[in-house]
Amino acid sequence: MTTYIPQLTLPEQVFASAPASILLPVALGTTVGYSTRPKQTKETYNLIRQPPLRPPPWVFGPVWTVLYGLTGYGAYRGIGLNLTSILPGTMSVARRAATLYTVQLGLNLAWMPLFFGARRPAAAMLDVLALLGVNAYLARLFFGARDGLADPVAGWCWVPYLAWLSFAAYLNAGVGYxxxxxISDAALRRREAAGKGAQ
Incomplete structure (x- = not known):
């Protein structure tokens, strides 16, 4: 388990407020989404070879908005409500979970710039695998497994997120392979030219 690192953790006031806890990840996710030039991202998405079951590009915005909101609410329930607990050890676990939540949020926000900005699917794959590991551990804490925070509602908020992250890892690995x-511009141009030449 990680330790509580105040310099690497969102302020406790964010977790103590349900609206702040929900809106912060939604706002940060939206900001990162728009900062990676949506039009260019959509073009890249349509040019790269994709594995089966790839969703249309318009699905990602609504899905991530819901997931960010759910995890924000889960963080409020699992962390925020336990930061003032008088139960032995609960406040300490909540603080460590707050650090993990902040780390996972940073990893999540880094994926799009790694994949679509830097065009580094291998680095994005490592990012999503780390993201899966951290979030599986957070879900375990929220469900109350050993030294957990015992808030099943918070744990269930993580289940759709983990499912989508698993799907995202599949898509990332499929695109990479x-x-x-x-997926650099040069590689995409070469593939596009080769495709036209084969016609």
């Missing part, structure tokens, strides 16, 4: 782990 099908594109030789290279």
């Amino acid at each position: 099908l594109n030789g782990w290279d």
